[in-house]
Amino acid sequence: MPRRDNLFGGGNFDAEDFDDYNILQRDMQVDGGLRPVTEEAVLAIRREAAQAIQAVYAELGFPPITDAEVEAATTGHSSDDMPERDLVADLAAADAFLAGDQDMLTVIQALQRRGFTKTATNILEMGRQRIAGDYLQPSAIFDRDFRVQSAINDPNDYTGPGTGYRVTGARWEEIQRVPQAKSPREFIADQIGEPSKRLVEVGPAKTGTRPEVIVAVGPAFGRELTKTIGGLDHEAVLAAILTGVAREGLVARIVKVKHTSDCAAIGHIGASLSGSGIAIGLQSRGTAVIHKQGLARLNNLELFPQSPSLTLETYEAIGRNAARYALGKPPRPVGVKIDNWARLKLIVKTTLLHRRETEQIRDEPPTELFFDWEPEV
Amino acid sequence: MPHHVNGDSPRDGGYTSPAYPLAEHAADSLTAANGRPLAEVTLDAAAQGALSADDIRISAATLRAQAAIARQAGYSAVAHNLERAAELTAVPNAELLRMYEQLRPGRASEAELVALADRLEDEFHAPITAAFVREATAVYRRRNLLRRD
Incomplete structure (x- = not known):
């Protein structure tokens, strides 16, 4: 539990890091000592712990702990979520406890009287272990049954990569059982809808001869993927681009590229088919490029790499600019929102979307797409 | 193994x-x-x-x-x-805490540390700890950790 009120332990690792750490343990196959748990299990153990402390406070005559405090300690995220207490009274009780002759055994008695047998047994076991002193040896820990493992009975046997402790067996299975783990499919569920009925493949793409803009889309466009990473419907994106082109008085053809999922390559192929030599390359996740015939594949006129930030207005502006290039007019700057967190937040989703698009690659030439849409202009 | x-x-x-x-x-x-x-x-x-x-x-x-x-x-x-x-x-807890305090930097004079070592040896039959305190006394002197009156 993050402790905002801790004057001493300015720790930089608390429960807010556990989710990340569980994933690191799993993905790097290391044992960091953390155990994935369910929310129910955490709530149960926290409630029991808070009730045990409440009982000990009551038995020892400390300032009472209310049921509301127990509830807050059970469900609270950090110490900020705990109700205010009379700290002066708590400190006075602590002073009295330290000055008196009550000790660990008093606490054990209190717990046992109130029915917290398991906790009483555990605390007494700590006392019993003091009698044996096995834990005084180097690198000693207790396992969950209070058996000591230390450098004496479990010495370091690391002698280089591949030796020493390797997480295997039941512990490895446990590390992998992260309750909140999602399947890769769930990450991109929003991008997979009903295949577009307004987009129909009508045969091999021909090379154009008149002024036009080609909109070249990726192999999953409108079918295996139906929305951009920003949640824009593929049909709406196409309509926005075509509207932009139409506003400049030009027409656009749509082609689907089958044999690559690479944005630059898609735009490059589109440009080679375009009567004006200008094409917009559009990946299914929304990344766009304006390409021109004769440019190297990885070169371009304009690149819009931050697909999550692109809006329908942006796509319309991209369409307009492509048309202006085709007509030999100067382009206008396309405003794009910059989100420095996008890469960090969406890297997994981006990778999965790219994978899905790449899975659709076929060794086939581009096809012409008919889009059932009329411009409003 | x-x-x-x-x-x-x-x-x-x-x-x-x-x-x-x-x-x-x-x-x-x-x-x-x-x-x-x-x-x-x-x-x-x-x-x-x-x-x-x-x-x-x-x-x-x-x-x-x-x-x-x-x-x-x-x-x-x-x-x-x-x-x-x-x-x-063999040393009562309160006594042990006093010894612990004495061994903090600048808390005891050389004579006091020597007396502590003697007491450990004679009263509590703790020769190893007494030797340890004597060794500490020499180190405290060398590193200027004795109490300055």
């Missing part, structure tokens, strides 16, 4: 004492500081108020057994530490 690869120090491979952990292999013979057998330190006894602090305190003999285990495994510094601990079981 892991292989003893480096070989230059026993702690790399580890000699395992057959008695360790004592709580598993010597539970029947373990007794607390006051002589009560471990087997009598039960939840029932605790719940009835039949136990006192000395019933859950380690004995000098057990600390010496742990020291021997540490030494056998090559941890001589840990062994020394546990041997001093065995000696110090």
